[in-house]
Amino acid sequence: MGFVKKESYDPIKVEKRQEYLRLYAEKGRPIEYEIVVDGFKAVRRTSDPEEFMDFNRFVDGDTKAIEILFFTGSSNNNDRYIFTLTDNTKEGLSGIDIDAKIAEQVDRQKRDWQHATLEREFNELKSEYAELEKELEKLEIEHKALKEQQSPLKGLLGEIGSTFVESFIRRNPSIIKSMPGGEALAGLINVPAQNPESATEGSVSFHAKGDSHELTEDEQAAVSFVEQLKAQFLKEEFDRVILILQALAEDKRKIDVVINTVAINRP
Secondary structure (H helix, E strand, C coil): CCCCEEEECCCCHHHHHHHHHHHEEECCCCEEEEEEECEEEEECCCCCCHHHHHHHHHHCCCCCCCEEEECCCCCCCCCEEECCHHHHHHHHCHHHHHHEEEEHHHHHHHHHHHHHHHHHHHHHHHHHHHHHHHHCCCCHHHHHHHHHHHHCCHHHHHHHHHHHHHCCCCCCCCHHHHCCCCCHHHEEEECCCHHHHHHHCCCCCCCEECCEEECCCHHHHHHHHHHHHHHHCCHHHHHHHHHHHHHHHHHHHHHHHHHHHHHHHCC
């Protein structure tokens, strides 16, 4: 049989008993205990510190004493703490005060949970934002590269037409420059400097010089040249002219054939 200690009820001292149980539970040496309210076992023998405050549910204005028993090992020997309630302490332990305390603890835990959730969501959004920034930067680089490769004639001739005309300009710089506005048109295309007589066929990448800007006089002359060229033909006819230019660019021997043919058939 252990000792018995009797004193007036003090909530701070009661909470210290629970902290004592928590301390040893964390060390891996849990202590079994039991709490009795006016002879009723409000908390049956257990070693779980979190059940300690459950005794409050059985305390009311008529409660006279709260007994806390600490058992020695697995035996029934125990140290007993008896807390007696006076009229003043009974008022402090009324159901309203207990409910308020429970509500306060629940509210605090809810706020802690909400804070942890918001912090986690913030970190997730921050990570997603960083990924989007990288993706946007990548798209901007790809867009710039695509823009640099795009033909300045594409808006006038279309994808295929601009490719054919650029190829013709590339392979026949002397011819195109001899046409009205042709020199300015050739200037819109980046063509490596070379001897026309030694020009060879091959894969060439064309793109507009510089970034997007207002057209200069030379560029406007080039656009006017292409517009005048298109104005001479219907769409189907213009497409065929482009095909002819492409064929001439691929085989320059056909130039004389076409000229002779046109001269023969000319009225």
